[in-house]
Amino acid sequence: MLLPYTLGLIVLVAFPAFISFGLAFFQYDGLTTPRWVGLLNFVLVYTDELFLLSIQNSLALVIVSVPLRVLGAFVVARLVQRNGRFLSWFRAAIFLPTIIPAPAYVMAWLWLLNPLFGPLNLLLRAIGLPAPNWLADPVWAKPGLILIALWQIGEGFLINLAALQDMPPEIENAARIDGANSFQFLRYITFPILLPILLLLAFRDAILIFQESFTTILLATNGGPYYATYTLPLFIYEQGFDLLSFGTASAALWVLYMITGLVVLCLYLIARQWGIGTTDETFVI
Amino acid sequence: MRHLLSKERWILILRLGTTAVFLLPLFWMLLTALHPPGTPLPQSLNLWPNTPTLNNFIRIWQIIPIGRFTLNSLLVSTIAIPLTLLISSWAGFSIAHLPPTSQRRWVLLSLALLMIPGIALWFTRFLLYRQLHWLNTYWALIVPAWMGTTPFYVLMFYRAFRRIPSAIYDAARLETSHAFQIWAYIAFPLARPTALGVSLLSLTFYWGDFLSPLLYLRTESLYTLPIAIQLLQQMAPSDWPLLMATAVYTSLIPVTLFLLTQPHFAHLNRRNP
Amino acid sequence: MRNRYLLSQHINYILLLLLTLILLIACQNNQPTTISFMVFGDPAERQAYLDLVTAFQNTHPDIRIEVTHIPSPRDYRTRLATEFAAGTPPDITLMNYRRYAAFAASDLLEPLGPYLAQSTRIQPTDFYPITIQAFTWQGTIMCIPQNISSLVVYYNQDLFDKAGLPYPSADWTWDDFVNTALVLTRDDDGDGRIDQYGLGVSPSLFRLAPFIWQNNGPLVDNPEHPTKLTLTRFPALEALQWFVDLRQVHGVVPDRIEEAAQDSESRFVAGTTAMYLNSRRGTPTYRQIKTFRWDVAPLPRGKQAAGILHSDAYCLSRTAPHKDAAWTFIEFANSPEGQAIIAQSGRTVPSLIQVAESAAFLDPTQPPANSQVWLDTIPTLKTVPVISTWEEIEKIASEEIERAFYGDITAETAASLAVTRTEEYFFIGQLAFPPLSDN
Structure with a gap:
């Protein structure tokens, strides 16, 4: 019963990944036979200023939005963890933006962030705050994208919620008796217990953002204004699907593989450290 | 006691506030969709249109074959979701019954594969699909279901199946030795909340999948709803009521299904299922 | 154990449904011989090309034209490039003279000069010369221009x-x-x-x-x-x-x-x-x-x-399986009859001199009243x-x-x-x- 999954992984993930690894050494346009060019693609790509810029932009997006998303998911999950009225509806409402199909969601935000007519800026002006020009402004385009990413945190929210629910209530009761206040409890008990999960989530989110941001960027900014939101996926998309230069696209992918490799390594270390996958209690993802 | 009461009230207010923040974008989206077309864009915070209209939803039909796109989306989802359930639950079930060291290996492998970004596979999958003549067919959209869509779902099922007390499995083994039957009659029914969760998540995935049709489909009659949004955006970049109506329309089915099944999720996160 | 039967029944239904759907998909790939035709433009433009195809279909029921419509010209090349890479390029493509050279240079287009030379319906001299020049690559007419906008x-x-x-x-x-x-x-x-x-x-x-x-x-x-x-x-x-x-x-x-x-x-x-x-x-x-x-x-x-000059032309893919049938459509689209249909929609300034100077283009009942502007500009056009x-x-x-x-x-x-x-x-x-x- 494990067979279809294994086969699927091999054909749809392992094999394509392997091919793209090798394609980096060929010149290939999908039409003529591939031609061995050695390291030429790497030289071309790694001297391309746009490529370097795209990595910078990608990293900037990930570094800012991932902690915000993971912490946001944690805080929100903590808020609706314990019983109360309409609890399941609160949870549903928080999850709802995640259900919206990505292009529809991007379209909604494109309207919300419209610099002149968008409801968000109307609101900001109404309460006397400066209304930035968001996606139309080279400086504010990235914050705009990060803002868009902050609402769809349903998956992280659920995982945090499950992890919080998994904590035995006795711990909290014991801590209360010892006189710990809420903050102390959070800081010294909840947080350490949840740390591996938050870290796992952060890594997964980093990879996810790399990818998800592409849809947003393609529909909302197309890399602009003036390359302010030009990211690695966009570079790879242009190389692969616009210029049909699969070789250079593969060479660019190597960076991604290196990042992924690092992430997987960290993951493995974390997993070993906390014994994830062996014990039941902390296993959530 | 008054102190406690006010704290509870505070939490309620916080919860209401947070919820409002999460719902606000969707609320604005809905309001704009009801704005009559052709009139100047609303320039005040009084976003409720003077003459709310459903006209925008009709206009979508006049501009693009949205009915066809909806059918395509439905078709893809109705094949991909059951297939995802089948394959990811089989895999999760099998992993849960491997010896502990293999279990650990599979879990870590799945976790690692989860980390491979989809971008890395875009064009090699394109070349693969071309070789298999899957380009420009529904297969290109459905085929991820073959690996359970994402290892994440496999892990979700793995978690659920592990939590079923071993006594239940042992009792089942007395009746039948067939792993498939244990899965079908015992394990899968017990993991229903997880199945529901996976269905919903994969619905979100397939219904909102913008990249696969963008990269692998060419023929308009095969397009799914996410592409419809892009088409309309390119045709009418400033027609916000129309675009918002399309956004609302494409969200309709997943949101409705989510709200209908929502009560069942209350159980999903309890410690013991 | 009612649950058991319920579930096993469900599984049967689900498998049955899956099988049916899979069969349905398998069947829908069997299409009759058709010519694919890719155009770009907004909804009004799209309609014009659909009208053209309908008119063609009335006189040529044996050839089916399948229109693919890309709204944004900016996306057009990406889509087209990917189609060529996929090995399934559209047989006929509408391309701007600023864009076709990339495809001609990769030898992906069938030169249409020889077809035009043999045509009894249209001659190179029927067109405004600058449009033919714009689509002449390495001395050969590559595509048939539809307009001189x-x-x-x-x-x-x-x-x-x-x-x-x-x-x-x-x-x-x-x-x-x-x-x-x-x-x-x-x-x-x-x-x-x-x-x-x-x-x-x-x-x-x-x-x-x-x-x-x-x-x-x-x-x-x-x-x-x-x-x-x-x-x-x-x-x-x-x-x-x-x-x-x-x-x-x-x-x-x-x-x-x-x-x-x-x-x-x-x-x-x-x-x-x-x-x-x-x-x-x-x-x-x-x-x-x-x-x-x-x-x-x-x-x-x-x-x-x-x-x-703004000019688009009908280009034929090198790998098109039914080139003669495709040419029949291109010829029709650029005959006075075909160009008049597109011109009436307002989309084009016809590249055929005869049509450009006719009421199909200069229709006084339709805005803009001063369409003559485009014809007056022609002597000063550059590319x-x-x-x-x-x-x-x-x-x-x-x-x-x-x-x-x-x-x-x-x-x-x-x-x-x-x-x-x-x-x-x-x-x-x-x-x-x-x-x-x-x-």
Whole structure:
């Protein structure tokens, strides 16, 4: 019963990944036979200023939005963890933006962030705050994208919620008796217990953002204004699907593989450290 | 006691506030969709249109074959979701019954594969699909279901199946030795909340999948709803009521299904299922 | 154990459903022999091509034409490139003369010159010569041009009347143009924000080019063998400065923020922009305008009159399986009958002289009343160079022009950045496929 999954992984993930690894050494346009060019693609790509810029932009997006998303998911999950009225509806409402199909969601935000007519800026002006020009402004385009990413945190929210629910209530009761206040409890008990999960989530989110941001960027900014939101996926998309230069696209992918490799390594270390996958209690993802 | 009461009230207010923040974008989206077309864009915070209209939803039909796109989306989802359930639950079930060291290996492998970004596979999958003549067919959209869509779902099922007390499995083994039957009659029914969760998540995935049709489909009659949004955006970049109506329309089915099944999720996160 | 039976039943149903659906999918791939035809354009344009296909189908029931429609010309090349890579290119493609060279250079197009030479319905001499020239690659006619459009000024007659301005004359100048735009740029409610702009124009190399020519400047160093843009040379730089000043000095066009909030074309259609620069492409959409009257005027003239050719052609894929059937459609589309159908939709300025001068194009009952403008402009039309990397060159140069237009950098900086950044693409374009100097 494990067979279809294994086969699927091999054909749809392992094999394509392997091919793209090798394609980096060929010149290939999908039409003529591939031609061995050695390291030429790497030289071309790694001297391309746009490529370097795209990595910078990608990293900037990930570094800012991932902690915000993971912490946001944690805080929100903590808020609706314990019983109360309409609890399941609160949870549903928080999850709802995640259900919206990505292009529809991007379209909604494109309207919300419209610099002149968008409801968000109307609101900001109404309460006397400066209304930035968001996606139309080279400086504010990235914050705009990060803002868009902050609402769809349903998956992280659920995982945090499950992890919080998994904590035995006795711990909290014991801590209360010892006189710990809420903050102390959070800081010294909840947080350490949840740390591996938050870290796992952060890594997964980093990879996810790399990818998800592409849809947003393609529909909302197309890399602009003036390359302010030009990211690695966009570079790879242009190389692969616009210029049909699969070789250079593969060479660019190597960076991604290196990042992924690092992430997987960290993951493995974390997993070993906390014994994830062996014990039941902390296993959530 | 008054102190406690006010704290509870505070939490309620916080919860209401947070919820409002999460719902606000969707609320604005809905309001704009009801704005009559052709009139100047609303320039005040009084976003409720003077003459709310459903006209925008009709206009979508006049501009693009949205009915066809909806059918395509439905078709893809109705094949991909059951297939995802089948394959990811089989895999999760099998992993849960491997010896502990293999279990650990599979879990870590799945976790690692989860980390491979989809971008890395875009064009090699394109070349693969071309070789298999899957380009420009529904297969290109459905085929991820073959690996359970994402290892994440496999892990979700793995978690659920592990939590079923071993006594239940042992009792089942007395009746039948067939792993498939244990899965079908015992394990899968017990993991229903997880199945529901996976269905919903994969619905979100397939219904909102913008990249696969963008990269692998060419023929308009095969397009799914996410592409419809892009088409309309390119045709009418400033027609916000129309675009918002399309956004609302494409969200309709997943949101409705989510709200209908929502009560069942209350159980999903309890410690013991 | 009721549950058990319930579930096993369910599984049967689900498997059955799956199987049926899979079979359905398997069947739908069996299509009859068809010719695929890819076009771009907005909904009104799309309808025009559907009408053309219907008319063709009436007389040729044996050939089925399947239309694929891509809304955005910017996406068009990506889609087309991917189709070729997928090994399933559309048999017939509508391509602009700025874009086909990349495909011709990769040997992906079937030259149509020989087909045209044998045709009994159409001759090369039936077309305006400049359109045939634009689609001549390495001495061979590659594609059959459908139109000879050019950049003109669409204007809102009601706004001119309201401001008490006369409609643009046929020989208006740059100064007339700017002054008109200034009068039509208005802040009606006095809140400090402009409510009505005099002009809308997208800040791109393609829009700027005719003004460079009008200022006696060349666009590239050598039109036959271009090796770089000449934006930094005086006549071109002066034109660029004038173009940038429309925004930076006169403020008659929306700034970046306002353009992002609502694009100029939407503003023109909504009646809040008085003049909009566009080719004939805009006409089908503007014909749906109910709220005001509009017409077209020629571009203002600088030191000399000059216009810029906008032309699309029907190209045939090298790998098309049924080339003769495809040619039958291309021939029909570019026969007087076919071109008249597209012309009536307002989409094209027909490339067939006979159709362009007929009522199909000059229909006095349909706006714009002054369609003659396009025909009068023809003698002054120029083309951008046809090289395989032109699209990249245009994209990069436009990025810099846009930055100058919106005030991020000066016109000089933009010009020199555009020149240096595009140089390598001229090199690549020249290296692989030097165009023949045949004229």
